[in-house]
Amino acid sequence: MSIKAAPLQQKFITPNFWVLIFFMVSGAGFAYFRFFEGFGSVTNMSKAYPFGLWIAFDVACGVALAAGGFTTAAIVEIFGREKYHALVRPAILTAFIGYFLVGLAVFFDLGKYYNIWHALIYWNGTSVLFEVAWCVMLYLTVLGIENIPNVVEQFSGRVNLPGPLSGFNRLGNWILSKADWFTKKTMAFFVIAGVVLSFGHQSSLGTMMLIAPYKLHDLWYTPMSPLLFLTSAVSVGPSMVIFEGTLAAKFFGRKPETELLGSFAKYIPLFLGTYLLLRFLDLAYRGVLAQAFDGSVAGYSFLLEIALFVIPYFALKSKNVRQSGTKLFLCALSVICAVVLNRFNVFLIGMDMGSNWNYFPSVGEFAVTFAFLALGVMMYKIAVNYLPILEEEH
Amino acid sequence: MELNRRKFLKIGTAAGGAAACSLSSPALARDEREPDPNWYGMLNDSTRCIGCKACQVACKKENKLPAESTIGDEKAFGQAIYDSPRELSEKTFTLIKMHQDEQTKETTFVKQQCMHCVDPACQSACIVGALKKQPDGSVKYDAGMCMGCRYCMVACPFSIPQFEWHKAIPSIKKCTLCSETRLSKGQPTACSSACPAGAITFGKREDLIKLARKRIEAEPERYLDHIYGEKEVGGTGVFYLTKPNVAFAGLGLQDFEYKAVSGLTESIQHRIFQYFIPPIAVYSILGGIMAYNQRRKKAAGKLGGDDEY
Ligand code: SF4
Numbered sequence: 001m002s003i004k005a006a007p008l009q010q011k012f013i014t015p016n017f018w019v020l021i022f023f024m025v026s027g028a029g030f031a032y033f034r035f036f037e038g039f040g041s042v043t044n045m046s047k048a049y050p051f052g053l054w055i056a057f058d059v060a061c062g063v064a065l066a067a068g069g070f071t072t073a074a075i076v077e078i079f080g081r082e083k084y085h086a087l088v089r090p091a092i093l094t095a096f097i098g099y100f101l102v103g104l105a106v107f108f109d110l111g112k113y114y115n116i117w118h119a120l121i122y123w124n125g126t127s128v129l130f131e132v133a134w135c136v137m138l139y140l141t142v143l144g145i146e147n148i149p150n151v152v153e154q155f156s157g158r159v160n161l162p163g164p165l166s167g168f169n170r171l172g173n174w175i176l177s178k179a180d181w182f183t184k185k186t187m188a189f190f191v192i193a194g195v196v197l198s199f200g201h202q203s204s205l206g207t208m209m210l211i212a213p214y215k216l217h218d219l220w221y222t223p224m225s226p227l228l229f230l231t232s233a234v235s236v237g238p239s240m241v242i243f244e245g246t247l248a249a250k251f252f253g254r255k256p257e258t259e260l261l262g263s264f265a266k267y268i269p270l271f272l273g274t275y276l277l278l279r280f281l282d283l284a285y286r287g288v289l290a291q292a293f294d295g296s297v298a299g300y301s302f303l304l305e306i307a308l309f310v311i312p313y314f315a316l317k318s319k320n321v322r323q324s325g326t327k328l329f330l331c332a333l334s335v336i337c338a339v340v341l342n343r344f345n346v347f348l349i350g351m352d353m354g355s356n357w358n359y360f361p362s363v364g365e366f367a368v369t370f371a372f373l374a375l376g377v378m379m380y381k382i383a384v385n386y387l388p389i390l391e392e393e394h
Numbered sequence: 395m396e397l398n399r400r401k402f403l404k405i406g407t408a409a410g411g412a413a414a415c416s417l418s419s420p421a422l423a424r425d426e427r428e429p430d431p432n433w434y435g436m437l438n439d440s441t442r443c444i445g446c447k448a449c450q451v452a453c454k455k456e457n458k459l460p461a462e463s464t465i466g467d468e469k470a471f472g473q474a475i476y477d478s479p480r481e482l483s484e485k486t487f488t489l490i491k492m493h494q495d496e497q498t499k500e501t502t503f504v505k506q507q508c509m510h511c512v513d514p515a516c517q518s519a520c521i522v523g524a525l526k527k528q529p530d531g532s533v534k535y536d537a538g539m540c541m542g543c544r545y546c547m548v549a550c551p552f553s554i555p556q557f558e559w560h561k562a563i564p565s566i567k568k569c570t571l572c573s574e575t576r577l578s579k580g581q582p583t584a585c586s587s588a589c590p591a592g593a594i595t596f597g598k599r600e601d602l603i604k605l606a607r608k609r610i611e612a613e614p615e616r617y618l619d620h621i622y623g624e625k626e627v628g629g630t631g632v633f634y635l636t637k638p639n640v641a642f643a644g645l646g647l648q649d650f651e652y653k654a655v656s657g658l659t660e661s662i663q664h665r666i667f668q669y670f671i672p673p674i675a676v677y678s679i680l681g682g683i684m685a686y687n688q689r690r691k692k693a694a695g696k697l698g699g700d701d702e703y
Contacts, residue, residue: 035562036562037560037562038558038559038560038561038562038564039557039559039560039564040559040560041560043559045559046559047481047482047483047547047553047556047557048553050544050547050548050557051544051548074680077684078680078683078684078687079683079687080684080687080688080690080691082691109543110541110542110543111540111541111542111543111544111557111558111563111564111565112540112541112542112563112564112565113541113542115522115539115540115541115542116541118521118522118539118541119521119522119541122522122523122524122539123522123523124520124521124522124523125663126517126518126519126656126659126660126663127518127519127520127521127523127545128519128659128663129519129521129543129545130521130522131663131667133521188681188684191684192677192680192681192684193677195676195680196673196676196677196680199673199676200666200673203666204663204666207659207662207663208545208659209548210658210659210662211515211518211519211545211548211549211655211656211658211659212548212549212551212655213551213655213658214551214648214650214655215548215551223658223662226662226666351548353553354553
């Protein structure tokens, strides 16, 4: 029943390739100023908005949107839903790329980026960020390990380095066989560890802004925030798998796996329902819902966020929607947008850091963010082209 | 009785400190941190301030801070050029600004600066522990440890820490309570020494509170009967007095609750990581489910595992 995954081996340099290069180069240009002239020369961050697009989108959304990895791994490997096997490898790959980009974005956002390793040696247990940093670091390692089998499968016993490096072929093969042995023995351990670590930092991202009770808007300031962040991340996981699966099929000219993805989409209303239930219970219990209708920007942003969550929840309950490629894609997109908006609301829009201050990301901030996205797509393109990630068409 | 309580608290904080240092040892749900009466701090008497900004000048001099261009803001102020900075910044650690009470319209000059909190939010938030309450009462920033994540700026309820937005290698900047430059030499803070109106008093926390109370008692018609900072956000090291017809909100000092802002985040973190039980429990449950499913698969004659990844 299991169909082997295989590298695509398509022509690599396509027009899309140049589009990606363009974004990466322009981002690099702005990055120069950020690193050598200071944040002020590129970003619109200020004393009132010390966190900008890079934290709100690249980090907070990045982590949430990379949740496809641990949710799919949990569904297939832990809960034994073998049917969705084909979705695991791409999901784990995109999660790895996602977390890699999160790490890179943090590096860009840190004033003293060269001190990033201080998180390893100076421990401040009271800091939420400390816990997030450790979990992200460990999870990235776990994701790296989870991706080893892809490399092993492709190259084991076939290491063929060019020219003078060919002397290392034996060494390469030996390393791969050891890696193979190691990952086979330990994979179950790492799969579960990945899920536990994800629980840890997905929820802690929700704890982060709770340190500012007088700045974060009541609509989002709740002790339930960690649980809400976790459950929304779990809901967006399968949505991301559908989103990426659909796009990958389109761009690599493959047949879309609508049937499989549509069936996988069944999990979304389940997770999303749990999330929305918790969310509304919390809002009702704290009695803050009225503030959503006070005509403020935060209020409208809240309403939009809720709409984006609720619509796909109901839509995806219908089999009809799940079996139509486009509708399915749009529903997944809606959940993704909802989670993105939610993170923006918590990290930026709902934060009142004093009047007279506004923030809208600068061109430079957007350029760097787009460069990260382009880099991610490029890494994905390279990986699926040369590694057995996607299953052969059936 | 009093002694016993203090001793008990000391043990409590010691245990708390030890727990915070090491993740592997249990993290206790944190009690309210008790202030040390010997910590230094300042009393800013807004009823005395004449708005001369001598403290601002002294602070710049003490910390060798450059002048600040305030060009701009034409829209807000009707003129583009103005002589004094309007906000705290990486070049201005303390600032005298005029505030107006919304209700009574009474105006007051108020000094703004780091409050050197008893239980600082910035310290709780800092990922590497670069901001720390010192035995002398100041909250000290260590630029060598800092990674520049700016979480302290988000955490501080008074929005005090400032970031050097225009430097390639930026640091956080804020009032130091002159801890290293003056306190260590037995001198009071630069701003308090400079004030010609006696509006800033430097001293030990305990003495400052006593002094403030005495002032209120002696001239009840001059003061509102409240010492801002004694309890707000779990207590601060810098206190404020105000006129009876000016609420503290009318001085730009928010009406904060009497507990540290970091209470919720810290107790959530501690609850999640207490003895590492929750993560281990989740791990075991997931492991159990996985084992069960694999056994079931094997029983069904399908070998799971080998080409899983
Ligand atoms: S006022 Fe802000 S910067 Fe100063 S000690 Fe308190 S939390 Fe830290």
